[in-house]
Amino acid sequence: xxxxxxxxxxxxxxxxxxxxxxxxxxxxxxxxxxxxxxxxxxxxxxxxxxxxxxxxxxxxxxxxxxxxxxxxxxxxxxxxxxxxxxxxxxxxxxxxxxxxxxxxxxxxxxxxxxxxxxxxxxxxxxxxxxxxxxxxxxxxxxxxxxxxxxxxxxxxxxxxxxxxxxxxxxxxxxxxxxxxxxxxxxxxxxxxxxxxxxxxxxxxxxxxxxxxxxxxxxxxxxxxxxxxxxxxxxxxxxxxxxxxxxxxxxxxxxxxxxxxxxxxxxxxxxxxxxxxxxxxxxxxxxxxxxxxxxxxxxxxxxxxxxxxxxxxxxxxxxxxxxxxxxxxxxxxxxxxxxxxxxxxxxxxxxxxxxxxxxxxxxxxxxxxxxxxxxxxxxxxxxxxxxxxxxxxxxxxxxxxxxxxxxxx
Numbered sequence: 001x002x003x004x005x006x007x008x009x010x011x012x013x014x015x016x017x018x019x020x021x022x023x024x025x026x027x028x029x030x031x032x033x034x035x036x037x038x039x040x041x042x043x044x045x046x047x048x049x050x051x052x053x054x055x056x057x058x059x060x061x062x063x064x065x066x067x068x069x070x071x072x073x074x075x076x077x078x079x080x081x082x083x084x085x086x087x088x089x090x091x092x093x094x095x096x097x098x099x100x101x102x103x104x105x106x107x108x109x110x111x112x113x114x115x116x117x118x119x120x121x122x123x124x125x126x127x128x129x130x131x132x133x134x135x136x137x138x139x140x141x142x143x144x145x146x147x148x149x150x151x152x153x154x155x156x157x158x159x160x161x162x163x164x165x166x167x168x169x170x171x172x173x174x175x176x177x178x179x180x181x182x183x184x185x186x187x188x189x190x191x192x193x194x195x196x197x198x199x200x201x202x203x204x205x206x207x208x209x210x211x212x213x214x215x216x217x218x219x220x221x222x223x224x225x226x227x228x229x230x231x232x233x234x235x236x237x238x239x240x241x242x243x244x245x246x247x248x249x250x251x252x253x254x255x256x257x258x259x260x261x262x263x264x265x266x267x268x269x270x271x272x273x274x275x276x277x278x279x280x281x282x283x284x285x286x287x288x289x290x291x292x293x294x295x296x297x298x299x300x301x302x303x304x305x306x307x308x309x310x311x312x313x314x315x316x317x318x319x320x321x322x323x324x325x326x327x328x329x330x331x332x333x334x335x336x337x338x339x340x341x342x343x344x345x346x347x348x349x350x351x352x353x354x355x356x357x358x359x360x361x362x363x364x365x366x367x368x369x370x371x372x373x374x375x376x377x378x379x380x381x382x383x384x385x386x387x388x389x390x391x392x393x394x395x396x397x398x399x400x401x402x403x404x405x406x407x408x
Contacts, residue, residue: 005240012049014057019240019266020233021051024226028055028198031222032063032152035193039218040200042226043376043389044316045267045309048200051226052154055198064090064149070161074168076180077128078161080137081121083144083153088117093147100139101127130176134183141187145194152196159201159208163319166212174212181209185220202312207320207371229264237266241273247280249288256290260297262391263376267309275300302396310396313377320371328354329368330401332386333377337398338405341385342378 006017013019028051031038040048056065066086073079087093098120128136144151165180166173188197199205199221209215229237235254242249257272258264279296280288317329331350336342347369351361369386372378377393378386388394 003236003240004244005237006244012053014050014054018050018054019237020229021047024051025055025058028224029058031224032059032196032198035196036222037188037192037196037220038198038224039205039221040198040224040226041204041374043228043265044202044313045265046226046228047266048226049156052156052198052200056152056154059152062149063152064093064147065152065154068153068155069157070155071157073161074164075130076137076176077130077133080128080133080140084140085117085121096143097140100136137183138187141191141195145191150194150196152198154198157201158199159203159205162205163203163208166208174214177212178214181214181218185218189220203316203319204371204375207375210367211320211322229266229269231258231264234258234264234269237269238273241270245277247277249276253288253290253293256293260293260391262394263389265390268392272301301392302399304399307396310393313393324354324356325364325368329372332368332372333397334401334405336378336386336388337394338402341381341387343385
């Protein structure tokens, strides 16, 4: 019987809906069993959050996994609050976490033993500030470290929080970020073997820290690279999705879908299948040939409407680059999209056109290339030219900017 897979677009997945990452799961689990602190490096929509949640489910019983989402957080105090609240499902640990905050919580109407998360959040926000978050945070981590089970903190979107702290007040924010990351580094090393931390985010942490010249604050982490699916995994996913929906997806058409994507980001694979399924249901074609797949790709996958996930690939650069660098990066990507590649000489010409000082070229261009490569926009081919990693992003970017392109 052919494997089946229930489609899921946009949300993290676990269990039967988690697909094709057994090797990565095993490696990440091994790192955590060994007590490592890990930074997951990957492109957007590749499944970082799903990997963290599935890893948490499969950890041995001697571990307690805590999930911390910093998407809406602005300060170090917010992280401390999130860590504390994450212990609520573990009654014994939650009671210990409450004890250092008895005075703070004394005025609440709830009994300390039955206090709600909402009441705790309100009182915590009132009692934890930029002046005392380190003391309170240390108390929380000490309780976790003293627990009978080892704790893993799965911390999502730390780069977003750091970027927000830097943007709100560049000078003050840089100092606050440095203090926060130094504290985080010191505690992760102090409690190694008792608490492990796993960091991930929809933008890269390293470029954000490089922008503020504080990257050394997080160089103690073990790097874990989460790559796109291999073609064989993406192909099996498409056939499993089709089997679940009882749709006839010829192998040649599934392979054409993979070819058109050019890079098997799990979200993009499922999104393409969803568009193919919609086409089948609406038009009821007699045969789903590769030519039809081409039409769906052109009309649905790279059209100008929608595609928030591709728009984000453009917008995320704003978190990693200053205004002038952002414009240069867009020019480089547009050159690569319209011409099909960009060479180092072309980058230099674009650099000069953007009115940078020529003395800055040796500093800015290498860092910019590193960001565009590490974040999954470009790669260097065998001829030494930079080309798009994803054909989907390539064609979408080309469609958007080709009418405004001027060759160099």
